[in-house]
Amino acid sequence: MIEYRNLRVALLGAGSVGSQVARLLLENRDELAQRIGAGIELAGIAVRNVDAPRDVDIPRELFTTDALGLIESADIVVELMGGIEPAREYILAAITSGADVVTGNKALLATHGPELFTAAERVGAQLYYEAAAGGAIPIIRPLRESLAGDRVERILGIVNGTTNFILDRMDTDGDTFENALAVATELGYAEADPTADIEAYDAAQKAAILASLAFHTSFPVEAVHREGITTVTAAQVESAQKAGFVVKLLAICERHTDPTTGVEGVTARVHPALVDRRHPLAAVHDAKNAVFVQAEAAGDLMFYGAGAGGLETASAVLGDLVSAARRHVAGGPGVGESTQANVPILPIGTVVTRYQITLTVADRPGVLSQIAALFSDHGVSVEAVQQSVATARGQETDARTATLVIVTHEALESALAATVESVARHDAVERVVSVLRVEGETA
């Protein structure tokens, strides 16, 4: 009996994920071969420097600097080098040469996804990217396939482990942002330059990928509204706690209607938000990730697990690799992306949300009613106001300022933003201490 030939895998990159993929491919080759119905052979690993030190013991002869040469002879190309170029060039070369491609490159997908998908569709190649959002959590296949017959209404995702670690620590230990970031760096959860995480660039890329899949629409990362967590203070976290909330960095993708034009569309945004402590997302601790999905027929779903880590993410990559290999053995082209819906992307101002606004105001009569008037002027209804007089320690009679915490009912983001702007200009307002959206409440 003639056996199916060995499938040749080219690996691009040997960082924390790539080196684990290489190790597991070598160690588990027999088990994987059984699942695939054909042998699988690591043909080589393209790196910039063949002699760089590696975390994992991999035979030196597998390394090469000739990525294009390696790609040419491969059945499946696994791109784990990250960044835009030359990753984009290599993936296009792989697709053109007829290989299937597995990638975990969220930056590339969020910026050049349509180009890659179109190239793959043209030749019947398949592009797999389970590792690009949610790390080890299987979220791409569920959205792409399991929910393909449903209508996703909203996604609320904790999709960045570093920021969840920081915010969880601030919530649990009362740490400041700076201290929590220092711990995250020390433990290896944050990189030396943490900008991509704490300014939510990473989360925004994942939001773009999730929105594209959920809404069957190309959703460019530039259209994702983005706010990081660098301005979240220990005081905010504490006052959130008292009010029954926890501060989480959420990626929110949702369908809604622009009330002024009546256009149905979608938005994606990433920002710190107040989440009710009883919501399943509130229980996501440490550097864990979770994606909460609300769909028309399926109702509420949640996917939980490790959102990062070399070994954990390697699980998602190897799952894609086995899928690609089994497709190779079965024969037939890959199934293209579903981005035909072309749902309009709406501006962030059309989103309906709630604000919690904390202000330091002059403690004099009439201020509360003047501020309240500003809200009603913008058509924003106030749900609750809490006023506390800031007294210097031991000097109870000499307080000159008060703190106002105002929680609104649901209103248009644009109206809420305009309200905050006019409140900030009011002469009795010394400082806008914090503005946070309240999310994750079921209607």
Add this chain to the structure above:
Amino acid sequence: MIEYRNLRVALLGAGSVGSQVARLLLENRDELAQRIGAGIELAGIAVRNVDAPRDVDIPRELFTTDALGLIESADIVVELMGGIEPAREYILAAITSGADVVTGNKALLATHGPELFTAAERVGAQLYYEAAAGGAIPIIRPLRESLAGDRVERILGIVNGTTNFILDRMDTDGDTFENALAVATELGYAEADPTADIEAYDAAQKAAILASLAFHTSFPVEAVHREGITTVTAAQVESAQKAGFVVKLLAICERHTDPTTGVEGVTARVHPALVDRRHPLAAVHDAKNAVFVQAEAAGDLMFYGAGAGGLETASAVLGDLVSAARRHVAGGPGVGESTQANVPILPIGTVVTRYQITLTVADRPGVLSQIAALFSDHGVSVEAVQQSVATARGQETDARTATLVIVTHEALESALAATVESVARHDAVERVVSVLRVEGETA
């Protein structure tokens, strides 16, 4: 430009799931056509009685009693009639005629899965069954594909909504089993004959399906160890609560080694178990389902959502339908099941677990040490014993029995079972009140 022809869908069964699938197919046909890249046409619905009343408004002319005639002309057959025959016959007819098949029939898959998968593989047809376990929760694809490159070590699943509703009510409201079952029946969570749910036949079928997928091995339902929840008492639930546990019906599929033979293998079992209240599964309330997966590389994952319900389950069926249709448009055969690993199925006695045993014993000196000796005789180490004297109300001096609650360390199931047997025969033991396994602790 010539468009792809409409794909013809034959629906078998119009029960709670089938009628929702029919409705959504008719209502969302344009949106689904966009995602598929071809029109999708509900060719007909095979039922036993064309004139039976339906929950949902479906044009009468779609109904037929000629299932085989309908199947013959279909590109995709959706089987939602349930039961073994004629569902098995129809699915085999569909596969033979070259159609892809979508089914939610867990009983059929758990008993005749290998026959159906082999038939499908022979002709390159694909069998989709996301709705067969976990209802709306995407768990089949994640196990089948996303984790195909990883090694699943253990699955702990709450896979039956009816029993979770009953146990959650007993935990939350202190209800008896009988009362909670009556409420479940009233609310439509339990059927008139609740045997399949409360005796865990349903959960055992799902466990067989999950074990087959997770371990790449045909796992017949007869090999699933099964205990229902009918013997769980309000007193057990209350005492579990006091000890920091909640009683859940768990489906547990795991890899382990038979200590006597050294054979590596797998087991699946379904039984009520004590779960630590801090475990993510403890927070699964009402009729919700969740599947907790521990994999070698991915670590801990959890999938949460609605485990039943006509509309919710229809989401999973439609997801499969869109996948099948897109595969049809892209061309090429389906990818077969991966059951080549043939991992040995081990007897339940080889499982390692912990027991919590509650006994009524004679309140006389020396009983505790005699009972403790029985544990050590069987090589079972005791972690904790709690003894309370049962005093009749107001008669504090006249108590004749005591209650012993013994929690063991981890031990072989066979040793634990033998211990309980010998304890039950001891003349100081009046009654074995309860025996529950403790599960879900991370090592």
